Amino acid sequence: MKKHDLVKSIKAKESMLCIGLDTDIKRVPAFIKNNYDNPILEFNKRIIESTKNHCVAYKFNIAFYESMGSSGWQALDESLNLIPQEIFTIADAKRGDIGNTSMLYARTFFETFDFDSITVSPYMGSDSLEPFYGYEDKWVIILGLTSNKGSFDFQMQELSDGRKVYQKVIERCLDFGTSNNTMFVVGATKPEYIQSIREIASDHFFLMPGIGKQGGSLELSLQYGAIDDYGLLINSSRGIIYASEGEDFNEIAHSEAMKLNRSIAEHITY
């Protein structure tokens, strides 16, 4: 997908919402588990059907599918095929390895599957990221400053030049791609740092987890992170897909998505 199509989609839908399909068999409602051969697929199908007009991206947390073996990979494949062409898709895989291995991860998520983007971990540096850049209209989403408490362990360490590790990571990664094929993961739980990241990556999209269950501030995240071309995909996973565990789970997901869109719209002009 091209950047201007993503921007156009945000404007048209008045939504920056990315819905995380962290679909856990343990949390799929019983009536689905008991009545369908592939309950993960059925759950996703209903969530996608009820939310697709109110979000611009879906993020698949690969761990959830991988943990189920072959049937999980099949559910991933079939779920991905249900997503309309104009919605941005993210393989949240956090991969990264030496070049010849990253090349295979890229092949998996960009060829075997046809995701628009993949999340990658930058720890191994340039040659672990480059293979993901060999695809037209595909995106690399690099971990910058993550939303979890462990981000303080290394990402927040101060370097000898006074910058933090995450700042160095984001700055260096500007060399690998452009704002047309690179995004950064920036946690909404740390709004006070978003401003400094925006100074480094002024026109990149940020994929922003941490709203909802993780307690991030939507208002401050938008205040510091949003730009003219929007520049943010606000992710919500559990807060939407598990908002109800009853038969109405898809309707409740729909209303939670609408509610989050309205909250975002309080601080943004589309």
Place this chain on the structure above:
Amino acid sequence: MKKHDLVKSIKAKESMLCIGLDTDIKRVPAFIKNNYDNPILEFNKRIIESTKNHCVAYKFNIAFYESMGSSGWQALDESLNLIPQEIFTIADAKRGDIGNTSMLYARTFFETFDFDSITVSPYMGSDSLEPFYGYEDKWVIILGLTSNKGSFDFQMQELSDGRKVYQKVIERCLDFGTSNNTMFVVGATKPEYIQSIREIASDHFFLMPGIGKQGGSLELSLQYGAIDDYGLLINSSRGIIYASEGEDFNEIAHSEAMKLNRSIAEHITY
């Protein structure tokens, strides 16, 4: 597997060798590809059969299996089952995510599969690593200083206290586990740094890639890295499994493994 069993195995076999099963369908000899339903499995079976008495560990590079979809996961499962109980197994997956997601990765590689260990990326910090520690006799192998050129981008950055990022990572990770359940990836391509890592993690095993195709020095790696309990798993992947592309590939793999063991033994007393 317990540490003393690994040490005993190294002593008995006079080998610190870990063989990397980076099995790529494109490099499997034609006579296997043309005659077997599952050529990856057949290739691994022959490599394992011919080398199992001359190595103490096998490392599966998960990217290679994942890139083949369901049939790759099946080949991984069946290949793992061929490995004798007393040989240490590594899922080289380089995973790491927020806690609830890392928990699922741990479940995949320690429950769905029964690997002895998994490689993990430390970028997201403590809570991304902790879920891997919930298993008895399972090991967490944390990326410390990797063998690729990209390691200079972030791992080698100097912190404000004068240490490098990789040193901080290794030191901090000592808090999460012990030398009985934690190893570090330390590239053999950077022998001049191994000494400083040994000072931080004096009795931990290091998983050491970078010998062979990547050009690391075996002699210096052993000089700086080996300890009384050996403390090293020297990995070779392509240099062994693809040493020949003919029908004799398994015999040549056998002789390459023996050769590497002899080279190691020139610098080590078992």
